[in-house]
Amino acid sequence: VLTANDAWVMNAWGKTLGFKDRIIGLSDPGAEWSKQLGYGKDLSEVGMGWRTGRWYILLDDLKVVATEGETKSGVSVSGADNVLSKL
DSSP states (O other): EEEOHHHHHHHHHHHTTTTTTTTTEEEEGGHHHHHTTTTEEOOOOGGGEEEESEEEEETTEEEEEEEOSSSSSSSSTTHHHHHTTTT
16 A cells, blocks of 8 residues: 555555555555656645655556556446456
8 A cells, every 4th residue: 555645654554454465555645656657646736745646556466467447436447356357
């Protein structure tokens, strides 16, 4: 799980939600990585700065197999059912 939250917030999420070693919580401050991939969202007009949009990246042996971002409101392409269908 990657968010524009800081590492301390992601650590708290992991503890609260029980990520343990099954899910990795990553921090993308300022959505720098997300912007490079084309999935950043500029919400500066509403005081939130750059955020990461909803998207997924599927890796196999550290190689990108698939990636896709939401183009509309809601969760469809980045939802669990769609991502799991790509495995």
